Every structure is written in C-alpha cells, then in structure tokens.
Amino acid sequence: EAGVTQSPTHLIKTRGQQATLRCSPISGHTSVYWYQQALGLGLQFLLWYDEGEERNRGNFPPRFSGRQFPNYSSELNVNALELEDSALYLCASSPLGYEQYFGPGTRLTVT
Amino acid sequence: GQQVMQIPQYQHVQEGEDFTTYCNSSTTLSNIQWYKQRPGGHPVFLIQLVKSGEVKKQKRLTFQFGEAKKNSSLHITATQTTDVGTYFCATMDSSYKLIFGSGTRLLVRP
Numbered sequence: 001e002a003g004v005t006q007s008p009t010h011l012i013k014t015r016g017q018q019a020t021l022r023c024s025p026i027s028g029h030t031s032v033y034w035y036q037q038a039l040g041l042g043l044q045f046l047l048w049y050d051e052g053e054e055r056n057r058g059n060f061p062p063r064f065s066g067r068q069f070p071n072y073s074s075e076l077n078v079n080a081l082e083l084e085d086s087a088l089y090l091c092a093s094s095p096l097g098y099e100q101y102f103g104p105g106t107r108l109t110v111t
Numbered sequence: 112g113q114q115v116m117q118i119p120q121y122q123h124v125q126e127g128e129d130f131t132t133y134c135n136s137s138t139t140l141s142n143i144q145w146y147k148q149r150p151g152g153h154p155v156f157l158i159q160l161v162k163s164g165e166v167k168k169q170k171r172l173t174f175q176f177g178e179a180k181k182n183s184s185l186h187i188t189a190t191q192t193t194d195v196g197t198y199f200c201a202t203m204d205s206s207y208k209l210i211f212g213s214g215t216r217l218l219v220r221p
Binding site: 031033041042045048050055056058090092098099100101102103104105 | 199208
C-alpha cells in the first residue's frame with residue numbers, strides 16, 4: 001500500500017511570494033491534515049479537510065489556505081510569505097477519527 | 112482549548128538504560144496517541160490508548176494511560192541506538208483535531 005506522498009520535497013521562496021504544497025493521501029482515506037513543524041519544534045495544526053471541505057483550522061492567519069480535490073488529494077497555499085514561515089510542512093491522512101499517517105513533508109525555506 | 116504537556120524536553124541515555132517520557136493534561140482525555148519521529152523523518156504512529164488504566168506493550172516499549180485519563184507515559188526498556196528520535200504524545204479532540212505535545216527528544220550514547 002502506497003503511503004502519503006508530498007511534493008515538492010524542498011521549496012525555496014523569497015519573502016512576499018506564494019508557495020503551493022501538494023499532498024496525496026493513502027488510498028481510501030478521506031481526511032487530510034496539514035501541520036507546520038518549525039525547526040526543532042513540535043507540530044502545529046494548520047488545516048483539516050474531509051470529503052472536500054475544510055473542517056477545522058488552527059491558529060494561523062488567513063494567508064494559509066488550501067483545498068481538497070475530489071480524489072482527496074490536497075493543496076496548501078501560503079500567500080505573502082514571511083521569513084518565519086520557513087518550516088517543515090507535514091501532511092497526514094487518516095480514516096476519520098483514527099491514527100494519522102504522515103507524509104515525508106515539504107521543507108519550505110523563505111529567504 | 113485542550114493542551115498536553117510533555118516532559119522531559121530532552122533525555123540523553125547510555126545504550127541499555129531505560130527511558131520514560133510523560134504526557135499530562137489538566138482535562139480528561141478521551142484518547143492518547145503516541146508517535147515517533149526519527150531525525151530528518153516524519154512522525155510515525157506507534158499506538159493509541161483509550162481506556163482508563165490501559166497498558167499496552169510493543170516489544171521493549173510500554174505505554175500507559177492513567178486511571179483518571181489525564182496522563183500517559185511511554186517507557187522504553189534497555190534503549191538501543193535505533194530508539195533515537197523524538198517521541199510525541201497527541202490527543203484527538205471532539206472535532207477530530209490532533210493536538211500534539213511538544214515532544215521528548217531521546218539521544219542514545221552507544
């Protein structure tokens with residue numbers, strides 16, 4: 001069974017630009033979660049999508065947004081990038097209410 | 112909102128020594144999950160506990176959920192270098208949001 005995949009692996013952007021990160025969940029999982037993990041820190045919940053709808057979002061500004069497509073893959077968009085947005089962005093998929101399976105992450109660097 | 116506090120932040124042990132990380136909450140938890148993140152890797156699910164006083168074992172790892180469901184622990188017996196990583200506890204709230212503890216980073220001296 002294929003795991004959660006994320007692309008790109010690394011992304012380098014300059015301040016003020018926009019970043020788009022992509023995630024494909026495990027087949028059969030309808031829920032996709034996004035987390036931000038700043039260097040050496042814990043995981044901060046960003047967004048949760050299920051069945052194509054945003055179900056919950058963490059304490060992040062509106063410039064963090066995303067969507068989920070009919071095939072349950074998901075996209076995270078970060079507008080007006082700031083230096084402190086540099087982090088590992090992790091996507092996880094889950095059968096609703098159960099454990100989460102994480103992808104390898106996208107390392108975003110903002111210069 | 113719900114929070115889980117995790118201690119210690121770091122633990123440096125000699126290979127063969129035991130290791131324990133603790134997770135605490137001021138409110139009753141409906142469940143606790145444990146994840147391991149290897150250096151440079153992503154979190155990997157280890158186990159979920161849901162019952163008061165529950166104890167589960169996976170080889171050298173022992174997981175406990177407190178009687179009051181406000182705390183949990185992960186104990187590793189006779190650590191090995193392969194145990195190196197950060198261990199996170201997490202709880203899923205009523206809105207299916209997973210709330211993570213800050214993690215305990217385990218370093219093992221060979």
